Every structure is written in C-alpha cells, then in structure tokens.
Amino acid sequence: MLRPMLTLLLSISCLSPVFADDVVTPVAPVSTAVDAVAISPVSKFVLADFDGQMALIEHWPDSPASLENLFTALENDQLYADAKGHAYLMQSDGTFTDYVTDQKANVSADALTAISLNNAMRTAIDEHRAKAGLMAADVATRQAAATTLAADPLSVDDAILTERLKVEKAPSVLAILTRIQAQKDMASGDAKRELAGAESLASSNDPEILNLVQEKLADPSISPTLKAALTSAEHKIALKIKGSEWGGYLFSGLSMASILLLAALGLAITYGLLGVINMAHGELIMIGAYTTYVMQGLFNHYLPSIADGYLFAAIPAAFLVSAVIGMIIERIVIRPLYGRQLETLLATFGVSLILMQLVRMIFGAQNVEVANASWMSGGVIISPSLTLPYSRIAIIGFTLAVLLAVKWLISGTRFGLFVRAVTQNRQMARAIGVRSSRIDMLAFGLGSGLAGLAGCALSQIGNVGPDLGQNYIVDAFLVVVVGGVGQLLGAMLAAFGLGVSGKFLEVMMGAVLAKILLLGLIILFIQRRPQGLFAVKGRFVE
Amino acid sequence: MIISNVLKLFAGNKWGAVSIAVSFLILLLLPLLHLLPSDSAFYLSAYWITLLGKIMCFALVALALDLVWGYAGILSLGHGLYFALGGYCFGMYLMREASPDALPPFMVFLDWKALPWYWTGSQHLWWASLLVILVPGLVAFIFGYFAFRSKIKGVYFSIITQAMTFAATLLFFRNETGFGGNNGFTGFTTIMGYSITSPTTRVVLCMLTAVSLMLCFVGLRYLMSLPFGRVLGAVRDSENRLRFLGYRTQWYKLTAWTLSAVIAGIAGALYVPQVGIINPSEMGASNSIEMAVWVAMGGRGTLIGPLLGAGIVNAAKSYFTVAYPEVWLLLLGGLFIVVTLFLPYGIVGLFKQLQHSKFFAKREGK
Numbered sequence: 001m002l003r004p005m006l007t008l009l010l011s012i013s014c015l016s017p018v019f020a021d022d023v024v025t026p027v028a029p030v031s032t033a034v035d036a037v038a039i040s041p042v043s044k045f046v047l048a049d050f051d052g053q054m055a056l057i058e059h060w061p062d063s064p065a066s067l068e069n070l071f072t073a074l075e076n077d078q079l080y081a082d083a084k085g086h087a088y089l090m091q092s093d094g095t096f097t098d099y100v101t102d103q104k105a106n107v108s109a110d111a112l113t114a115i116s117l118n119n120a121m122r123t124a125i126d127e128h129r130a131k132a133g134l135m136a137a138d139v140a141t142r143q144a145a146a147t148t149l150a151a152d153p154l155s156v157d158d159a160i161l162t163e164r165l166k167v168e169k170a171p172s173v174l175a176i177l178t179r180i181q182a183q184k185d186m187a188s189g190d191a192k193r194e195l196a197g198a199e200s201l202a203s204s205n206d207p208e209i210l211n212l213v214q215e216k217l218a219d220p221s222i223s224p225t226l227k228a229a230l231t232s233a234e235h236k237i238a239l240k241i242k243g244s245e246w247g248g249y250l251f252s253g254l255s256m257a258s259i260l261l262l263a264a265l266g267l268a269i270t271y272g273l274l275g276v277i278n279m280a281h282g283e284l285i286m287i288g289a290y291t292t293y294v295m296q297g298l299f300n301h302y303l304p305s306i307a308d309g310y311l312f313a314a315i316p317a318a319f320l321v322s323a324v325i326g327m328i329i330e331r332i333v334i335r336p337l338y339g340r341q342l343e344t345l346l347a348t349f350g351v352s353l354i355l356m357q358l359v360r361m362i363f364g365a366q367n368v369e370v371a372n373a374s375w376m377s378g379g380v381i382i383s384p385s386l387t388l389p390y391s392r393i394a395i396i397g398f399t400l401a402v403l404l405a406v407k408w409l410i411s412g413t414r415f416g417l418f419v420r421a422v423t424q425n426r427q428m429a430r431a432i433g434v435r436s437s438r439i440d441m442l443a444f445g446l447g448s449g450l451a452g453l454a455g456c457a458l459s460q461i462g463n464v465g466p467d468l469g470q471n472y473i474v475d476a477f478l479v480v481v482v483g484g485v486g487q488l489l490g491a492m493l494a495a496f497g498l499g500v501s502g503k504f505l506e507v508m509m510g511a512v513l514a515k516i517l518l519l520g521l522i523i524l525f526i527q528r529r530p531q532g533l534f535a536v537k538g539r540f541v542e
Numbered sequence: 543m544i545i546s547n548v549l550k551l552f553a554g555n556k557w558g559a560v561s562i563a564v565s566f567l568i569l570l571l572l573p574l575l576h577l578l579p580s581d582s583a584f585y586l587s588a589y590w591i592t593l594l595g596k597i598m599c600f601a602l603v604a605l606a607l608d609l610v611w612g613y614a615g616i617l618s619l620g621h622g623l624y625f626a627l628g629g630y631c632f633g634m635y636l637m638r639e640a641s642p643d644a645l646p647p648f649m650v651f652l653d654w655k656a657l658p659w660y661w662t663g664s665q666h667l668w669w670a671s672l673l674v675i676l677v678p679g680l681v682a683f684i685f686g687y688f689a690f691r692s693k694i695k696g697v698y699f700s701i702i703t704q705a706m707t708f709a710a711t712l713l714f715f716r717n718e719t720g721f722g723g724n725n726g727f728t729g730f731t732t733i734m735g736y737s738i739t740s741p742t743t744r745v746v747l748c749m750l751t752a753v754s755l756m757l758c759f760v761g762l763r764y765l766m767s768l769p770f771g772r773v774l775g776a777v778r779d780s781e782n783r784l785r786f787l788g789y790r791t792q793w794y795k796l797t798a799w800t801l802s803a804v805i806a807g808i809a810g811a812l813y814v815p816q817v818g819i820i821n822p823s824e825m826g827a828s829n830s831i832e833m834a835v836w837v838a839m840g841g842r843g844t845l846i847g848p849l850l851g852a853g854i855v856n857a858a859k860s861y862f863t864v865a866y867p868e869v870w871l872l873l874l875g876g877l878f879i880v881v882t883l884f885l886p887y888g889i890v891g892l893f894k895q896l897q898h899s900k901f902f903a904k905r906e907g908k
Contacts, residue, residue, distance in 0.1 A: 349875075512715075526698070
C-alpha cells in the first residue's frame with residue numbers, strides 16, 4: 001500500500017516544477033548544468049559580472065600561466081563564451097576552438113558573446129602583470145614591471161611593496177620602488193608616515209624624487225617638522241645628484257682623454273721618434289674608421305650570424321690598412337724630407353688632401369653609418385642620474401691596452417731597441433748594423449697603424465665621414481706639443497689634462513668658449529714650458 | 543732719396559726690373575678694359591675683373607707670408623686669420639652702408655636691439671680703414687710677443703698658429719660673436735655711396751688692389767735691402783748665433799710678424815668689397831695652409847715668387863673647380879708634394895737653377 005503512494009507523490013512532485021522550485025533550491029538550472037561540465041576558472045570568469053571578474057583577476061584560483069593565457073586571449077579579443085559558460089577561442093580564420101580542451105568546436109558566432117575588456121580591467125591586468133613581474137628573476141623584467149607600477153603609484157599594494165623593498169638588490173629597480181614608496185608616503189596624509197617618508201627619501205639620488213620633495217615643499221599646509229625634514233632631504237638629494245653629475249662629467253672627460261690619447265699616440269711616435277710632422281695623421285684615422293665600416297659591411301653580407309663580432313676583425317684590419325698606407329707614404333713622400341720638419345708638414349698636408357678626396361670619390365661625401373655592436377649598447381647604471389655607456393668604457397679599456405702594447409713594443413722588444421737607437425744616434429746605429437731606413441719605415445707604419453686603431457675606436461662613438469680626421473688633428477697635435485716631443489708619459493698626461501679640463505670647462509661655459517679658452521691656456525702653458533711637459537734633455541740647442 | 547734707393551734695388555738685374563714694371567703696368571691698366579662697351583673684343587666681363595682682383599688680393603697675402611716665412615723663417619699656418627680679420631673690419635663698414643639706419647639683417651634676425659660696442663664708428667670709412675690695420679696688427683703683436691718671447695719656433699710655432707686660427711674660426715662661427723656667424727657678411731650695396739657692383743667701382747677697386755700690391759712689393763723689397771732685412775735673413779739661418787752677437791732677435795721677428803699681419807689684413811679688406819662676402823671659412827686652417835703652398839710654389843724669400851705662386855695656383859683653382867671639381871683637391875695635394883719634393887726653391891728658383899746651376903751651392907748648408 002505504501003509503495004504506490006510514494007511513487008505517486010514523487011511523480012507529482014516531478015511533474016510540477018513550480019512546486020519543486022519553491023521547495024528544493026534557488027539555484028538556476030544553468031548553474032547546475034555548468035557544475036556538471038566541471039567548473040574551470042575560465043568559466044567562472046566569463047560568467048561573473050564586472051566586480052566578480054576584477055576579484056578573479058586579483059585572486060586567480062589557477063596557475064599564473066593560465067591567467068596569462070586568459071589575458072592574452074582577452075587582449076586579442078579572442079575570447080567568446082556561450083550562455084552556459086563554455087569558453088571558446090576565435091581563431092584567425094573565424095572558426096572556434098574550445099578554450100579548455102583546445103579541440104575544434106562546432107559552434108557558430110551567433111550563439112556566442114564576445115568577452116571584451118574595459119579600461120578599468122586593462123589597468124587591473126597591467127598592474128597584476130607588473131606585480132607578477134616584480135618577482136621575476138630577470139632584472140630587466142623587474143625594472144619594466146616597476147616602471148609600469150610607477151605610473152600609478154598609489155594603487156600599488158603596500159604589502160608587496162614593503163616585501164620587495166626588503167629583497168630587491170638591483171639599484172635600478174630599487175630606485176623606482178623607493179620612489180613609489182615615497183609617493184605613497186607623501187600622499188598618505190598621515191603626519192608620522194610623511195615624516196618617516198621624508199627621512200627615508202634623503203638617502204635617494206633620484207632627480208624625480210627631488211621633484212617630488214620640492215612639490216611637497218611648495219604645499220603651504222605642511223607642518224613645520226615635516227618642512228624641516230623635507231628641506232634637509234632636499235639638500236641631501238640635490239648634493240647627491242650634483243655628485244653623480246660631476247662623476248658623469250669626470251667619466252666623459254676620461255673617455256674624451258682616452259680618445260685624444262688614441263689619436264695622439266701615433267702622432268707622438270712619428271713626431272717624437274722620427275721628427276716628422278704628419279699632417280695626414282687625421283686622414284689615417286679616417287681610413288681606420290672607413291676600414292671598420294667596410295668590415296661591418298663584409299660581415300653583414302657574408303657572416304650575418306656573427307655580424308656583431310665584426311669589431312674584432314676590424315681592429316687588426318684597421319691597423320694593417322692604415323699601417324700599409326702609412327708605409328707607402330713614408331717611402332714616397334717622407335723619405336726625401338727627413339730633417340726638414342716644415343717641409344714634411346707641407347708635403348703630408350698634400351697627402352691628406354689627396355686621401356680625403358679619394359675617400360670622397362670612393363665612399364661619397366656623406367657620412368657613412370657604422371652601427372655599434374649590440375654588446376656595446378647600454379651601460380652601467382651607477383645611479384638614476386649617472387649611466388656609464390659600455391661603448392665609452394670599452395674605449396677607455398682599449399686605449400689602456402693599446403698604450404701598454406706600445407710601451408712594450410718600444411721598450412721591450414728588439415724593434416723598439418732599434419727605433420730608440422736610430423732616434424738617438426742614427427750614424428752610430430747604422431755603423432753597428434741597424435738598417436735605419438727600414439726602421440724609419442716600420443716606425444712610421446706603427447704610428448700610422450695606431451691612427452687606424454684610433455679611427456676604429458672613433459667609429460663607435462661618432463660620425464664617420466671624409467672630414468673625420470680634420471676634427472681630431474689639431475687636438476692631437478696639441479696633445480703632442482703639450483706632452484713634449486716623443487714622450488709617451490707626457491702624451492698620456494697631456495691627453496688626460498686636456499680631456500678632463502676640456503670637459504669641465506665645457507660644462508661651465510659651453511663647448512666653443514671652452515675650446516677657445518683651452519687653446520689660450522695651452523699657448524700660455526707653452527710660454528712657461530716651450531718644450532712641453534717633459535723636455536728632451538740633452539745638448540741640442542736647436 | 544728713397545726713390546733713388548728703390549731704383550738701385552733693381553739696378554743689378556735690368557731686364558728683370560723692366561719685366562716686373564711692365565707686368566705691374568699691365569695689372570694696373572687691365573681693369574680699365576671693363577669700362578669698354580660689352581660688345582668690344584677687349585671687353586673684360588665682371589667675372590674676370592673680380593677674379594683678377596681676387597687673385598691680386600691673394601698675391602698680397604702671399605707677399606705678407608713670404609716676409610715671415612721666406613725671410614724670417616717663421617712658417618705661419620694662420621695667416622688666413624689676419625686676412626679675415628681685415629676683411630671683417632672692412633665688412634663692418636660695408637654692412638653699415640647697406641643698412642645705414644637699421645641693424646644689419648643678421649642682428650635683426652637674432653632679435654638684437656643695438657649694435658655691440660665694437661661696431662662703434664664703423665659707419666665711417668676712415669675708422670673702418672684704421673681698424674683694418676689696427677686689429678690684425680694688434681692681434682699679431684700680442685700673439686707674436688708671447689710666442690717670440692718664449693722662443694717658440696719651427697714646427698711648434700706653426701702648430702700654435704694653426705690652433706689659434708682654429709679657435710678664431712670657432713669663435714666667428716658663433717652667432718653671439720656679432721659677425722654674422724656661419725654666413726658672415728654679405729649683401730653689400732654701396733661703398734662711399736657708390737654702387738658696389740657698378741663697373742666704375744669695380745675698376746677703381748681693382749686698380750686700388752694693383753697699386754697696393756705694387757707698393758707693398760716695392761716697399762718690402764726696399765725693406766729687405768736695408769740692414770733690417772739682412773738681420774731677418776740671419777734670424778732664419780741661425781738665430782742663436784745672432785743672439786750671441788747681441789741682437790735682440792725677438793723684436794726683429796715681432797716687427798716682421800706684425801707688418802706681415804697688417805699687409806694680410808689690407809689684402810682682406812680689399813678682397814671683401816670685390817668678392818662681396820666674408821665668412822669664417824675664409825680663416826679656416828686649410829685656407830691658411832694653402833697660402834703657404836702659394837709661397838712655396840713661387841719660391842720663398844724672393845718676394846716675386848709668391849706673387850707668381852698665388853697667381854698660378856689660384857688661376858688653376860678657378861679653372862679646375864669649375865671644370866673638374868673632383869680633381870682639384872687631388873691636384874692641389876699633388877702640388878703640395880711635388881713642390882716640397884722637387885722644387886725646394888719654387889718656380890723662381892727653378893729659373894735661376896737653369897740660368898746658373900751653381901747659384902744654390904752657396905745656400906746648401908741651410
């Protein structure tokens with residue numbers, strides 16, 4: 001009796017949905033269906049309303065990689081969903097694949113709705129990515145992430161910031177994070193926090209923080225204690241920025257000096273050892289630069305896979321090409337003129353005109369493009385206002401290496417011994433069997449090769465054109481004149497002095513006036529020491 | 543008395559004197575052909591008369607350079623500076639003539655309200671002419687005083703003159719200097735109220751240049767025949783010996799140096815109204831070195847040689863830069879080499895070498 005009655009009751013309840021709804025559950029039938037599909041985070045996302053989606057971005061239940069996939073799909077406007085919460089990806093040909101299984105799905109666009117982004121969500125995504133980026137192992141990623149966050153510092157999460165500030169080591173990232181922290185502190189409105197912020201700011205050396213402090217100082221409503229703290233912070237930051245600025249000037253002065261030295265080194269050899277005024281030295285520098293340009297072209301054409309390595313081939317090539325041309329010049333033009341300095345000056349000036357014109361006819365009168373090797377771009381960041389470019393560091397190092405090599409060549413080898421012998425007493429050297437004319441040629445070739453090396457280095461930091469040499473020849477001569485004839489140490493000190501003081505004068509009064517003043521100072525200096533820093537001692541009166 | 547002395551100068555070489563006199567007479571009278579009707583067979587166009595005037599100005603600089611290089615043995619690589627300084631001084635007058643009541647256009651462009659102090663009085667021809675002599679002279683005197691006092695010589699001196707020219711070029715390239723910066727002075731209209739492009743003015747200027755050239759040539763030749771000239775030659779050959787004998791050589795050198803700068807300045811002043819432009823490239827280092835090759839080519843220490851050298855090189859230059867512009871620099875460079883290697887005494891030396899080959903035996907020791 002009982003069983004049929006129960007069966008009847010159940011069938012009645014099933015047959016009347018209204019009744020069942022009221023009694024059983026308020027959940028929509030759709031929801032039940034989704035549960036059946038196995039609810040993925042994507043389904044939750046596509047079904048949620050705006051607030052829910054924002055919350056999901058903040059607290060993603062699945063792996064970061066899957067969140068990144070979602071972001072990509074959203075940004076490409078690929079994400080579609082049906083009413084049940086199935087997510088599909090639209091492919092470039094207009095067909096759809098299932099988001100979860102990645103299988104081809106047989107659905108039509110009419111049944112689906114596109115899930116699109118609005119600006120608030122875009123910002124949320126950017127921020128989320130930035131926060132994730134802050135944890136990345138790679139410094140560049142962390143820096144990019146921090147820069148993104150710095151655009152809207154007030155929205156950065158306190159907890160994350162505090163934690164990252166503790167562990168972050170890279171100065172570039174740290175500087176940005178500190179700035180964000182400072183901006184948050186300053187905007188917090190809490191007097192204690194502002195004060196603490198002001199004190200922590202004092203240790204910064206970032207020009208943007210200086211701006212921030214000055215902005216806050218301009219606000220008339222701040223308390224006297226905060227004002228005092230900010231003022232002292234302002235002074236400290238300004239001092240540090242000044243310091244790193246001058247550090248930067250010193251560095252560029254040093255690199256200027258090393259360029260001067262490179263340009264003058266070969267000249268010091270041809271003038272100091274041989275007594276030849278080589279006005280074509282500048283053009284030999286130019287030839288070195290053009291050789292670098294040609295090597296770059298060859299590498300790009302024949303060895304594109306190691307195109308960046310062209311510099312390593314260009315250095316010996318520049319040396320050899322310039323040296324060979326120098327030796328030819330020595331044979332033809334200079335040999336008959338030894339001992340007649342003014343005549344060598346005129347004749348080599350003629351050579352320089354010819355070389356310049358030849359280069360113009362071969363490569364054109366325009367500057368040619370020599371690209372920096374990629375490993376030379378960028379630089380060491382010492383502080384936010386001081387970056388030392390790798391190319392300049394490389395030139396300083398290169399100059400030192402060349403200087404040492406020359407020193408060794410002149411004072412440590414048999415060739416150097418012969419050169420010195422011929423310089424001191426040609427007759428005597430010949431008498432004991434030194435082939436002086438051969439030594440002359442080789443020494444001139446060495447000087448010319450050094451010019452080629454200088455050209456190779458200069459091609460990395462400036463324009464390469466037919467007039468390249470003209471820009472350096474006067475300076476190079478001044479280095480030799482100030483340094484004293486044939487004195488490597490003198491040339492080094494002179495280049496150092498001229499380069500650094502030139503840079504500092506330039507900062508104070510502008511490039512042209514600095515140059516003029518420097519020339520004036522050199523003329524006065526030569527009044528005091530007509531033979532340069534290190535005079536050749538001896539009995540030669542004239 | 544001076545005239546009889548000058549005549550005596552040429553007594554030794556009558557035919558040479560006659561040919562020089564005839565050449566100068568031709569140079570003096572040639573500009574007059576510009577006044578002929580333009581369909582006449584002997585008519586000289588404005589191009590040719592400008593070229594003639596220009597070359598004579600360059601010859602004047604070469605003369606000035608020969609005084610210091612050929613006689614005193616000081617090679618200046620900076621005579622372009624004195625040439626340009628003279629040109630700028632006279633250019634100031636011409637600019638004031640072109641805009642009598644207003645500022646020169648480049649100053650208006652820079653939004654300047656008044657002329658800089660150093661333009662004071664430049665509207666008077668006499669003051670501008672005085673500046674043409676004073677400015678190069680003063681600059682040369684100050685520079686020379688310091689340089690010769692500390693016995694800078696030879697290559698050092700040459701390099702420093704070059705550096706000085708370089709510095710001056712940088713200075714004049716700046717707009718703030720008040721000399722028109724990159725473009726320099728141009729757009730002249732009148733000189734003493736006469737149109738600067740009228741045939742008569744051109745002829746007068748050209749003849750004036752010829753007269754200056756002649757006067758400087760004869761004057762320097764006379765000067766070099768005096769004891770002063772002998773001392774200069776001795777400075778060139780052995781300055782130390784001369785000092786030990788009690789001569790204060792630095793003052794001899796300084797006098798020659800300053801005089802040379804003044805002549806170069808006058809040449810510049812004559813150059814500007816005829817060519818119609820002066821800009822910083824005129825004083826550039828390579829221009830100055832080119833002057834040295836004019837002298838070397840003609841023959842140093844002869845006074846007539848530099849005139850020939852300047853004439854030949856510049857005539858060739860104006861031909862080649864139009865006909866084969868690419869070849870010109872190659873030729874000029876080759877000229878530098880050939881002259882120094884094969885013509886140590888220049889063209890004049892070559893003639894004499896052919897005349898009697900023992901001529902140089904006496905001077906070989908140098």
